[in-house]
Amino acid sequence: MRHLLRRVLFYLAAVWASVTMNFFIPRMAPGDPVQLMVGNMQKAGIKPTPDTIRTLGASLGLDTTDPIWLQYVKYLNDLLHGNFGLSFTNSGMPVLAVLNQGILWTLGLGTIAVVIGFLLGCTIGVITAWKRNTIIDSTLSPALTFLYAIPPFWLALVIVYIFGFTLGWFPFADGYDTSLDITVSWDFISSVLYHGFLPALTLVVSSLAGWMLVMRNSMVGVLSDDYVILARAKGLRQSRVLMLYAARNAILPNIANFALALGFVVSGQVLTEIVFSYPGIGDTLFIAVTQRDYPLIQAAFLLIALGVLGANFLADMLYAALDPRVRIEKGA
Amino acid sequence: MAEYSSSRRQIAQLNLGMKSSGERVLGAGRVAWRALTVNRKVAAGSIIVGIFLLVALFGPLFVPAGANIITHNGNLPPSAAHWLGTTSLGQDILSQLVLGTQTSVLWGFFSGILVIVIAIVIGLVGGYFGGVIDEILSFLTNVFLVLPGIPLMLVLASYVPPGSLTISLVVAGTSWAFGARMLRAQTLSMRSREFVAAARSNGESALRIIFYEIFPNQLSLVAANFVSTMIQVILAFATLQFLNLGDSLQASWGGMLYWANSQNALLAGQWWWFVPPGACIAILGAGLSLINFGIDEVADPRLRSEPKIKVPKIKKAVA
Numbered sequence: 001m002r003h004l005l006r007r008v009l010f011y012l013a014a015v016w017a018s019v020t021m022n023f024f025i026p027r028m029a030p031g032d033p034v035q036l037m038v039g040n041m042q043k044a045g046i047k048p049t050p051d052t053i054r055t056l057g058a059s060l061g062l063d064t065t066d067p068i069w070l071q072y073v074k075y076l077n078d079l080l081h082g083n084f085g086l087s088f089t090n091s092g093m094p095v096l097a098v099l100n101q102g103i104l105w106t107l108g109l110g111t112i113a114v115v116i117g118f119l120l121g122c123t124i125g126v127i128t129a130w131k132r133n134t135i136i137d138s139t140l141s142p143a144l145t146f147l148y149a150i151p152p153f154w155l156a157l158v159i160v161y162i163f164g165f166t167l168g169w170f171p172f173a174d175g176y177d178t179s180l181d182i183t184v185s186w187d188f189i190s191s192v193l194y195h196g197f198l199p200a201l202t203l204v205v206s207s208l209a210g211w212m213l214v215m216r217n218s219m220v221g222v223l224s225d226d227y228v229i230l231a232r233a234k235g236l237r238q239s240r241v242l243m244l245y246a247a248r249n250a251i252l253p254n255i256a257n258f259a260l261a262l263g264f265v266v267s268g269q270v271l272t273e274i275v276f277s278y279p280g281i282g283d284t285l286f287i288a289v290t291q292r293d294y295p296l297i298q299a300a301f302l303l304i305a306l307g308v309l310g311a312n313f314l315a316d317m318l319y320a321a322l323d324p325r326v327r328i329e330k331g332a
Numbered sequence: 333m334a335e336y337s338s339s340r341r342q343i344a345q346l347n348l349g350m351k352s353s354g355e356r357v358l359g360a361g362r363v364a365w366r367a368l369t370v371n372r373k374v375a376a377g378s379i380i381v382g383i384f385l386l387v388a389l390f391g392p393l394f395v396p397a398g399a400n401i402i403t404h405n406g407n408l409p410p411s412a413a414h415w416l417g418t419t420s421l422g423q424d425i426l427s428q429l430v431l432g433t434q435t436s437v438l439w440g441f442f443s444g445i446l447v448i449v450i451a452i453v454i455g456l457v458g459g460y461f462g463g464v465i466d467e468i469l470s471f472l473t474n475v476f477l478v479l480p481g482i483p484l485m486l487v488l489a490s491y492v493p494p495g496s497l498t499i500s501l502v503v504a505g506t507s508w509a510f511g512a513r514m515l516r517a518q519t520l521s522m523r524s525r526e527f528v529a530a531a532r533s534n535g536e537s538a539l540r541i542i543f544y545e546i547f548p549n550q551l552s553l554v555a556a557n558f559v560s561t562m563i564q565v566i567l568a569f570a571t572l573q574f575l576n577l578g579d580s581l582q583a584s585w586g587g588m589l590y591w592a593n594s595q596n597a598l599l600a601g602q603w604w605w606f607v608p609p610g611a612c613i614a615i616l617g618a619g620l621s622l623i624n625f626g627i628d629e630v631a632d633p634r635l636r637s638e639p640k641i642k643v644p645k646i647k648k649a650v651a
Binding site for chain 2: 010013014017018025026036145146148149150151153154157158160161165166213217259260262263264266267268270271274275282285286288289290292294297298300301304305308309312
């Protein structure tokens with residue numbers, strides 16, 4: 001119970017910290033965001049009137065003479081009421097509505113890719129640890145080390161080139177066939193799966209190596225533990241020793257490190273969405289960044305941060321449920 | 333410990349006669365050589381990283397002047413004149429790659445050092461002082477550990493003027509948390525050691541104890557952490573350049589990929605344009621990872637793959 005309380009407090013504080021960062025970054029930035037946006041509009045051939053400029057400043061909350069603490073309180077109040085402002089680049093649509101369009105795409109793609117990547121990575125980790133000193137381990141381990149170092153966005157480019165362009169097996173832009181209406185029909189769903197295949201493949205391949213390497217090293221350690229040796233000495237089936245005795249304990253570091261790994265996975269997903277023009281939050285954030293649409297940037301980042309914090313909280317709770325030691329020890 | 337080894341050295345010098353400074357350099361070289369060859373992975377990784385360092389330092393000397401000049405020989409596949417072909421604007425890709433290696437490796441090194449400095453200050457100060465200072469710094473560290481790096485970098489980069497210096501500051505500002513956490517844990521365990529207590533009773537200031545007494549004892553940890561930081565930083569740097577948030581006119585690996593992508597090199601089938609820069613990032617990253625895994629193996633013998641006495645197998649593996 002104490003552990004649970006500590007974690008809840010930490011995540012609440014972390015949410016507060018990301019919100020506060022979101023508030024201070026624009027105000028501490030060296031450049032003037034309004035000038036940057038005006039510059040971008042001029043580049044695009046729009047001549048902003050003094051009126052527009054004032055509106056831009058107002059929408060960022062930068063035009064007031066309020067003391068900073070009052071601005072901060074107002075900002076928090078706006079957030080609590082779901083008031084994130086308007087997006088400049090989407091013809092003045094509320095920011096939340098813009099993000100709403102992307103959230104299911106991101107969640108769907110991300111969840112499927114994380115689950116497949118995690119299961120596959122852990123399985124390969126178990127196999128390479130078990131088959132240590134054989135050809136399987138001595139080829140797979142270096143290969144995955146190399147894979148681990150491949151930049152996710154480059155992997156996405158190569159996958160687009162091979163499967164999308166050269167072989168022509170899969171489409172490599174958009175989340176679905178844009179000539180179809182968004183309805184719950186077989187045509188639409190199959191087009192979503194078809195379009196989602198390459199982005200999901202990219203995410204699985206780029207996250208696989210991380211899970212696998214941690215699992216392998218942890219498994220190697222567990223396999224020489226006394227209770228595993230005893231289990232083998234008892235004559236239990238190899239598969240039983242491997243999965244129910246060794247892997248069950250070896251998987252703990254992977255779950256404990258879920259927080260760190262998820263940061264990489266989400267970063268990878270943002271890049272993958274950008275390369276594939278996938279209609280998720282990551283691509284929205286990137287388009288907003290290139291056009292300096294600050295209200296949208298802020299809200300998209302906040303949404304991603306909250307999502308990651310939430311997922312981490314769940315992983316933390318799962319870890320506490322799986323490993324009784326965590327509940328008793330004074331965790332960090 | 334230091335006294336012991338120095339007296340041993342004196343005895344060794346008495347036995348062998350005085351050593352010249354040249355011999356001492358040789359000795360240091362031998363120590364470095366042993367460190368590099370003690371483990372196969374470390375050796376392989378060091379060779380890869382060494383080659384990239386050489387190219388970064390001396391490669392640009394061999395690049396003919398005006399490698400970035402736009403010519404009418406666009407879209408050429410690899411040939412004797414252009415070993416890696418040309419871009420759609422007729423720039424020689426090999427020259428760009430060599431210049432890009434310099435940018436990416438040296439800026440990566442610079443950001444890596446920045447990251448380590450931040451990690452050292454936050455980790456050591458928090459770990460040494462404890463109490464409220466530690467609570468605040470640990471909380472900050474944990475928040476930065478959890479927040480995803482690339483989205484945070486995107487947000488920060490959208491507010492700063494584009495350029496290599498600014499993105500390396502952005503990368504440094506978002507990548508220090510892992511090292512800080514590790515160094516803090518190490519400092520916590522060192523804080524109650526005798527040599528620290530002795531320094532404290534000598535009346536040394538806290539800052540002096542942290543940076544002159546504790547820090548030198550963590551150099552090996554810092555070095556190991558620097559390797560993994562470099563991987564992270566080079567990747568992040570290339571990513572921001574690929575997204576055109578850096579200096580798009582300066583040749584760099586990420587920048588080359590940005591131009592290749594925006595000039596539709598993929599659709600035109602110009603693999604020679606987008607494969608080499610990505611491969612360079614991956615190979616350098618793999619080299620650094622190998623060093624890292626090698627260090628892990630030296631520290632934890634169970635991870636080594638040297639043949640050992642096997643537990644007799646009762647049945648065939650059913651994995």
